[in-house]
Ligand code: NDP
C-alpha cells in the first residue's frame with residue numbers, strides 16, 4: 001500500500017501500520033506492506049517512519065500499490081492522484097471531505113467503473129463511524145434527518161468561549177496547536193469544513209448527489225463573547241450545527257442542507273458535546289433516533305477511521321470482493337435556505353420607553369412571524385437606570401430585548417429583521433440566531 005501525506009493524520013497512520021503490522025495483517029488477511037510515503041519535503045525526518053519510504057514523487061507512487069491512502073488534503077493534486085490510482089486498479093481510502101464534497105460524483109463513478117473500493121470513513125466526524133451506518137446499516141431504512149456537530153475546531157472554540165470566557169482568536173490558536181484545524185483554519189471558522197461534511201452526509205442519507213455549493217453555510221466568525229454570555233444567561237449554548245433534512249413543499253419532496261451557528265438548550269444532548277468532540281443524530285423512519293458520538297479531529301483518532309478503511313479494502317482485495325456503491329439514484333431537489341423552517345432568537349438594543357415593545361411586536365405580526373417569548377433587561381451604560389427627570393417614560397434608557405419566535409421560514413424571519421432594524425426605537429440588531437433541537 002501507498003500513503004500520500006505524512007502530516008497530523010498520515011504520520012499516525014504510518015506509525016500504526018508499523019507498530020501493529022502483525023495484528024493488522026491478520027485482520028486484513030494479508031500483510032499491509034507500505035511501499036512509500038509521499039510528502040512535500042522528503043528530507044524532513046518523521047518520527048517512527050522509515051526515511052527510505054519518503055518520496056516527493058506521489059504520481060509515481062500511486063502506480064506501485066494496490067491500496068492508496070490519500071491524506072494530503074485539498075482538491076489538487078489529491079483528485080488527480082486518486083483518479084490515477086483507481087485507473088491503475090488500486091482501491092483508495094481518503095479523509096478528504098473537501099475533495100469528496102466537490103468531486104464526489106466523479107470519484108464514485110471512477111471507483112464503480114474500475115471495480116475498486118473508495119472508502120472515506122475519516123472524512124466526516126474523525127473517529128466516529130457514521131459513513132458506514134449511513135451507507136450500509138441504514139440502507140434498508142428511510143433517513144429523515146441528520147443533525148450534528150461535525151467540526152471539532154469550532155466546537156472546541158465555542159466550548160472555550162462558553163466555559164473559559166476565551167476570545168475566539170486565542171481558542172482557535174489552541175485548536176491549531178492541537179492538530180484539529182485544517183491547514184487553512186478559515187475552512188473551519190467559516191463553516192466550509194462542516195459544509196463539506198454536511199454535503200457528504202446528505203448525499204449518503206438521501207441517495208442524492210449534494211455538492212458543497214448547495215449547502216447553506218454560515219461560520220462562527222461573527223459569534224461574540226456577548227452572544228455566548230447571552231446564550232448562557234438564557235440556559236442555552238451556541239453550537240455550529242450541520243443539518244440535513246427532508247422537506248415537503250408545494251413542489252413535493254426535497255431536501256435541505258445547512259450549516260450555521262445555533263442556540264441549543266443546555267438540556268439537549270448535543271449541548272453536552274465538549275471540546276473537539278463531535279456528535280451526529282440520525283432520525284430514521286424505522287430505526288428512530290440514533291446518536292453517534294466521539295472524537296471528531298486529531299491525528300490518532302482520525303487514524304483509527306483510516307485504518308478501519310484500510311483493513312476493509314485490503315480484506316476485499318484478498319477475498320476478491322467490493323464494498324457497496326454510493327447510491328445517488330434519488331436525485332431529490334435541494335431547496336433554498338429561504339424555505340428552511342426553524343425558530344429564531346433576535347437580540348435587539350432598543351430605547352426603553354413606552355410603546356417600543358408594541359411597535360416591534362407589530363413588525364413581527366405583519367410578517368407572519370409568531371413570537372414565543374420576549375425578555376427585556378436593562379443595558380449597562382452611562383444612561384442605564386434613567387432616573388429622576390426622565391418623566392417616568394425612561395427617556396435615554398436603553399434595554400436589551402430578546403425575542404424568541406415560533407417556527408417561521410428563513411425568508412420571513414430575514415424580512416422581519418430588516419423591517420425591525422428600521423424601527424425608530426431600535427438602536428441595533430445585536431444578533432440573530434436560529435434555535436434548534438426540538
Ligand atoms: P497536514 O497538513 O498535517 O498533512 C498534509 C500532508 O500532506 C503533509 O505530510 C504534506 O507534506 C503532504 N503534502 C501536501 N501536499 C502534498 C503534495 N502535493 N504531494 C505530496 N504530499 C503533500 O494535514 P492533516 O493530516 O491534518 O489532514 C490530512 C487530511 O485529513 C485532510 O484531507 C484533512 O481534511 C483530513 N482530516 C484531518 C483531520 C485532523 O484532525 N487533522 C481529521 C479528519 C480528516 P509535508 O509533511 O512535507 O509538508
Ligand code: HSE
Nearest residue numbers: 151152153180182297
Ligand atoms: N478540521 C477538522 C475539524 C478536522 O476541526 O473537525 C476533522 O475533520
